């Protein structure tokens with residue numbers, strides 16, 4: 343074994359070692375860490391290129407921040423639920439088509455707030471009175487104008503600005519865009535929804551980042567995965583050697599081998615490793631790297647932020663709410679606003695999903711499931727005093743779950759230009775995947791998928807070159823038969 347034993351001596355003593363190393367002439371071996379969509383995509387590509395692949399996952403389930411829960415008797419996504427960009431250019435489109443999955447489109451290309459059109463909202467004030475729809479549309483148009491003006495502010499300020507600072511400057515310059523009374527509360531609700539797009543409060547997210555999210559989004563609008571994201575996870579995982587309940591504690595990078603050690607001391611050795619754990623896990627130093635990560639990599643990890651969002655899904659035995667896509671409660675501050683996604687509209691199941699982002703999402707995690715559900719029911723009863731009690735509920739905790747430690751990455755104010763390049767740069771035989779290293783679509787499922795594909799392609803090329811197997815280099819890893827069916831995307835609302 344040509345592994346650097348000096349680096350690994352402590353791990354080897356008394357621990358069980360599993361080698362996935364290359365025998366003479368055999369194809370290379372890779373350990374993928376994390377069975378979210380990024381790790382699964384990477385593992386699938388290398389598996390289909392006949393590499394020996396082991397995927398180590400800390401949880402007792404697949405999917406990571408994709409978590410389709412079936413305890414209501416049908417799929418409910420407690421993590422990602424939208425496909426952002428319902429178009430053939432979306433890297434997930436071939437998979438979705440091939441699996442025959444249906445999308446429920448919640449917005450078109452030019453929606454003011456990312457994944458929902460203005461007409462799909464029904465808003466209520468704190469006394470349960472419905473906000474006139476005309477006011478919702480008018481304030482929505484004002485909000486669009488404010489956002490347009492923030493672009494000018496952004497261009498004038500070479501230094502970083504937060505979204506809230508930029509909005510403040512616009513309102514100072516254009517007092518006519520300020521809103522009073524109920525209209526002010528509706529404006530706060532739009533800001534609350536904007537915070538939900540980046541999962542972080544408007545005072546800490548970089549204005550460039552929010553504009554980029556809007557600019558870089560693929561065409562075709564946003565579509566809910568009606569059957570949940572789980573079928574994609576299952577399809578990618580098929581026939582892969584996956585070890586659940588394997589929490590990686592240490593990664594030792596030798597000149598020709600990588601040794602990965604899990605919590606119970608078991609070690610795995612391979613020619614290379616692909617790390618796809620969430621940025622929050624890297625930030626918390628839950629994995630020890632040997633040798634230590636270089637300073638430029640550590641800085642990249644700390645220079646990006648991680649936002650939070652939580653969902654509380656409520657299952658009822660009857661539908662007592664109107665047939666609209668989104669029900670919102672307006673308030674004097676964005677923190678106190680709230681909204682429910684009406685899953686009944688998209689799936690026919692009597693489920694409302696309350697969504698909380700930013701600081702509020704963290705605050706909700708301090709509560710027990712029961713009191714979080716009670717709080718949400720109080721909100722619902724403001725809108726519908728006759729609301730019945732839920733039959734069941736589910737509460738997510740993405741911010742404190744040690745397997746995620748947040749929802750997804752975002753640009754903080756003052757972020758250095760090359761932070762993403764440094765984050766995705768490989769270190770010898772260690773490659774990095776995961777949503778945060780995506781080229782253009784951080785924080786999304788399709789971005790995480792592409793980042794996994796990119797890491798696998800880079801690892802594939804690197805190993806074949808290093809191991810002198812250039813004869814195999816022309817073998818572009820296959821994307822598999824599930825990718826190849828050419829049916830149209832099925833969209834249930836156009």
Ligand SMILES: Cc1cc2nc3c(=O)[nH]c(=O)nc-3n(C[C@H](O)[C@H](O)[C@H](O)COP(=O)(O)OP(=O)(O)OC[C@H]3O[C@@H](n4cnc5c(N)ncnc54)[C@H](O)[C@@H]3O)c2cc1C
Nearest residue numbers: 376378379380400406407422423424590776777786787790
């Ligand atoms: C509430 C919420 C809503 C979202 N909504 C959307 C949406 O509608 N549309 C969209 O496109 N995106 C959405 N996202 C973002 C999307 O879910 C993520 O960008 C994507 O799923 C990330 O995939 P990943 O593979 O990079 O990371 P993950 O899915 O987090 O996978 C990383 C894996 O690593 C594992 N892991 C962690 N630590 C270790 C360790 N020490 N050892 C081994 N394994 C470890 C984790 O358990 C996890 O399975 C949402 C996210 C959240 C949380």
